[in-house]
Amino acid sequence: MKLLSITWVHLVASASLAAPVDFIHQVRPILEQHCYSCHGPEKQKSGLRFDIKSEALRGGDSHAPNIHIGKAAESPLIHFITTQDEDTRMPPKGERLSAEEIALLTRWIDEGAAWPDGVDVAQAVDKRDHWAFKPIQPLSGSLDSFVETKLKEKQLSLSQEADKRSLIRRLYLVLHGLQPTPEEVESFIADNDPKAYENLVDRLLASPRYGERWARHWLDVIAFGETHGFEVNTPRPNAWPYRDYVIEAFNKDTPYPQFILEQLAGDTVGKDAATGFIVANAALLPGQIGKDEESKAKARQDELNDMVSITGGAFLGLTLHCARCHDHKFDPVSQTDYYSLQAIFAGVRHGERPLKSADAQKHEEDHATLLLRLAKATHRLLKFEPPALSGTQRTPVHPHRNLERFAPVTTQKLRFTVSATSDNNRYEPCLDELEIYSTSGQNIALASLGAKASASGSWSSDRHRLEHVNDGLYGNSRSWISKTKGGGWVQIEFPQATLIEGIAWGRDRLDEFKDRLPVSYRIEVAQPDGSWLKVADSTDRQTYPGSKAKLAMPQPENVEASVIAEWHDARGELNALETRLSSSKTGPMVYAGRFEQPSPIFKLNRGDVTQPKEEVVPAAVSAIGSPMKLAGDLPEQKRRVALAQWLADPANPLPARVLVNRLWQHHFGEGIVATPNDFGRNGAMPTHPELLSGLAAEFIRSGWSIKHMQKLIVMSRTWRQSSAPNEAGLAADAQTRLLWRYPPRRVEAEVVRDGMLEVAGTLDLKMGGPGFSVFAPNSNYVRVYDPRAEFGPEEWRRMIYMTKVRMAQDATFGSFDCPDAGQGQPKRPRSTTAIQALSLFNSGFVNQQAELFAQRLQKEAGNDLTRQIERAFALTAQRSPAPDEAQVCATLAREHGLPAVCRVLLNTNEFLFVP
Structure with a gap:
């Protein structure tokens, strides 16, 4: 690149004898006048800044460094202010630099670009100087003491402890996402054991319902979905095992590094x-x-x-x-x-x-056993094949399986050389597996037995690799492809010389692909003197008939019936073993990369x-x-x-802080840092930075136990305090960020739906496996996700098991701020809209569950309306109705039926809020 313009070279030369250029009085005014508007304190286009020494000398996103000290001719800065290219010349607008100014900058760089320290217009910010990047410090007090210290600054204090009824409901909703049963509530209230609350916490953390609740929070963070998204939005039917993994990990309290x-x-x-x-x-x-x-x-x-x-x-x-x-x-x-x-x-x-199978060792043993059985079956079928080069015309080659039998020969190497393919040599030949059989019926080509493959040239991708040619796996996705169109060779070397009598090979043993099939080839074995002996080739094969090719018996039509029966039996056994082998090794699939x-x-x-x-x-x-x-x-x-x-290295201060903040967020409704995925300088400042650091230290000290941290939180006085408001607290901290009370909040969509099923008595607690869909079936290329018109028991599992479709929401509960899995949503908004009220009161799902709820009440409370209403309140609010509530509900039931009462109770704030 020519950097210096002829129009000002002479100016540079004439100025070379002048006094050294002064940065403050000569260079900085030029930069300030022509460069600061785009590369100064307010704006830094292309990441380039000229008002700070360290930034200017470092350079921008492109052409860094822009200043080559002592080498003006190589400096992009000089090039861009002198180039004749109007698209790249700087500055792009306004007055250009004069020849004198260009000469000064050039001489300044050639003289060493002297820039005194301490004279920057602005000072560079150390991006590492930020609370989140500081080392973690251990707790110097209790969790409550940190909260109380902040409250005292506002002349506030913690509220009194919540009543036991509220506490058990809060625990269940936060830890399980379900309502406690009336019996559990009454038992807890009656339990005077000082450790009754702690025992309840331990029991809830040990329940499998816990993992189902907390897995949802993690899936929100990572935008987990079971469709691909974008326009066609086709399903990922095997994505669900990841969801089950997360549930299991939370239930097992998997240490966070693990x-x-x-x-x-x-x-x-x-x-x-x-x-x-x-x-x-x-x-x-x-x-x-x-x-x-x-x-x-x-x-x-x-x-x-x-x-x-x-x-x-x-x-x-x-x-x-x-x-x-x-x-x-x-x-x-x-x-x-x-x-x-x-x-x-x-x-x-x-x-x-x-x-992979949970019992990986057994899985591998099963596969190895199948390989042995497959070899025996192939060897059994081999005897029906006419010997190659014997003058007998053999059946055409076939993409699925081909057998080559020859006179027994002792060798340590066999080579398969291709000279033409079925597609007129347009593509490189492909083999999914090359099997070589000893006279004892063993496939000695397997890599697991020590055989080594080599080739004239091989594709290398996830599907097509040289090592696939003898790995005991079938199909195009485990195949070898030559690098030579229409030709190439592959060779197998055994650990020791062995007496062999045949081979089996195929283009795709799963019968999916038929292209790239070798139709002209020769098979040779190495001789002791290093020469190659041809033992089979394609010259005695019938002409390849294309896609009409069939696997036929290679004997004349007039053979005895018993021989035909034996051939069919051997072929059937081999086909069955090939199928089992494929499914045995691959097993179920998972969308996990x-x-x-x-x-x-x-x-x-x-x-x-x-x-x-x-x-x-x-x-x-x-x-x-x-x-x-x-x-x-x-x-x-x-x-x-x-x-x-x-x-997971404790020297990294972020992972522990970030995870603890997520736990805090889901226990209190808001994190100590309100931007849970942005702990950087542009994120929110923590309300209690020392507390967050101390909790992170305790997290590491506990062996990175998530359940330990949750128990620490819910056992605190801060978490156990009442949610009732008071004037002083509202005046000083209306958003309850300082936690002068427990912050009440509406539960998430999953908790609403699961709770409705629970009180209706229809909730299916089956865990794991493929999920259910709330959309009508369709098989369009561009998927259309229309809501189901009706729901049955198959759709009455917990919402965590609902197939997560990107960009399409459940017709009833999608309006409750469910992430659409288009991008991660570590913090759900809490909106209040008319559509939410309409959905909860009028949707087919809610009406159905209200009817079933009424049927449950009639079954459990008989025909006594008073008892029915009492039971309804016990199930939805874990308390008895007040006299006026009971009277209103009774009137409603008489006029509009018991399901109407059930529908009203499923819409109450008491049912929908964490107390």
Whole structure:
């Protein structure tokens, strides 16, 4: 790039003998007049700033550094103020720099760009100097003492403890998301044991209902959905195992470092479903991505951005994605950090993979047994095949399975060479498995037996790899493809020389793909002298008939019936074993990502995939926690493990703070930090920073136990206080941020729906497995999610098991601020709208449950209206009705029926609010 313009070169030369350029009196006025409007204290286009020494010398997002000290001719600053290109010349508007000003700047840089310290117009902000990045300090008092200290500053104090009826309802709604039964409430009220409350807390934390409640909060954070999103929004039918994993993890009180590890690298610890975390977000399907390379690269960048973003938000409480185009403007996250984190996930792809059996060892043993049986069955069928090169015309090749029998020969290597394919050599040949049979009936080509594969050249992707040719797995997704169109060879070497008599091979043993089929080939074995002996080829095969090819008996039609029967029996056994083998090894599938060897990741100029810059290595955020920088050739899996370990290192102050804040938020309705996914400089300040730090320290000290922290919170006087208002508190802190009372709030949609089912007596507590849908079935390519007209027992499970459709809401409860899974929602809004009231009073679901609720009352209280109303209040409000309430309800029941009373009670604030 030519940086110096001829029009002012002579000015530079003539000024070379002058006194050194003075920055304060000569350079800074030029920068202030021409540069500060775009690169000063108010605005920093392209991340470039000229009013602070350190920032100016560092450079911007592009062309950093902009000033090459001592080398004006190589400095982008000089180029942009002298170029004749009107699109890039600076400043873009207003008065251009004069030749004298350009000469001064040039001489200043050549002289060493002297810039005295302490003369900046503004001072650079140390982005690391922020409360969230400070080391965690242990609690120096009780939880309550920190809250009381803040209250005293406002002349406030904690309220008195709530009554026992309110406490048990609060505990159930917060920890379980369900109502307590009237019997449980009365038993707790009557229990005078000093440890009655603590015992209740322990029992609720140990219940499986707890995990179902708290998993929902985590799924909100990561935008978990069971459809792909965007226009077609097709289902992900195997995404639900991740939901079940989260429920199980909360119920087991999985230590938080393990929880992190399992979600980032669950494939290393037998928790395959857990990596659904990485691919929880929406994703474009192949048909929605352009076929050109730029479109594919942009879509891939969006996928990687989601993976970095979800990890940063969930575990660090940082908006890492803000560093995609430039250094983060508020937090100590550089653009290099961002792309280094992308390199962690560079080998992760959206998609399904086999969900490993819980008993992995038994699973592998079953597969190994099937491989032995398969080899015996194939060897049995092999005897029906005419010997190759014997002059007998054999059946045509077939994409599914081909047998090659030859005279027994001792060798240590066999080579399969292709010279033509079924598609006129348009594509490279493909083999899903190459099996080589000894005279004893053993497939000695298996890698598990020590055989090694080599080839003239091989594709390398998640589906097509050289090692797939002898891994004992069938199908296109586990195949080898040559790198040569219409040709190439693959070779298997055994641990020792063995007497062999045949091979079996196929293009796709699952019968899905028929292209790339070798139709002209030869099979050779290595001789002791190093030469190759041909034992079979395709010359005695019949002409390939194309898609009409059938697996036929290779003997003449006039063979004995018993032989035909035996052939069919052997073939049937082999087909059945192939099917079992495939399902045995793959098992059920889970949408938890596919892993492949990572491609290099490059820093992108302003996030543009068409402008790659230097390659980056896998690393974490350099300014936070312990340093973590990995080798560029580190295997994919180890990258994710390293990131999980970095996140769980107590030296990293963010993960513990962020998780504790989430717990606080869901116990009190608002976090100590009101922006739970943004602990950075642009996020909200904590109301009690010392308390948050102390709770984080206690979290780590407890062995990262989430249940321990929840017990600590609910046992506190702060959590147990009454929610009743008082004038002083409302005047000083109307939003109850300082917690002078327990903040009452409406429960979430899931709690409303589950509670209705519970009091109606229809709630199905079946756990796990595929969920239910609240939408009418359809199979359109572009999915239309119309609400179901009717609901039955299949839809009466807890709402956590409702299939989560992106961008489509349940007709009744979607209006209650449910996230649509379009993006993470770590904090739900709490709106009040007319549609909410109309839905709760008039929807078919609510009316149905009100009818069933009435039937329950009639069954449990008989035909006595007074007893029916008392039972209804006990189930919905855990108390008896006041006299006026009982009278109004009785009148309503006589005039409009008992279901009308039930519908009213399901709409009361008492039923819908945490007390």
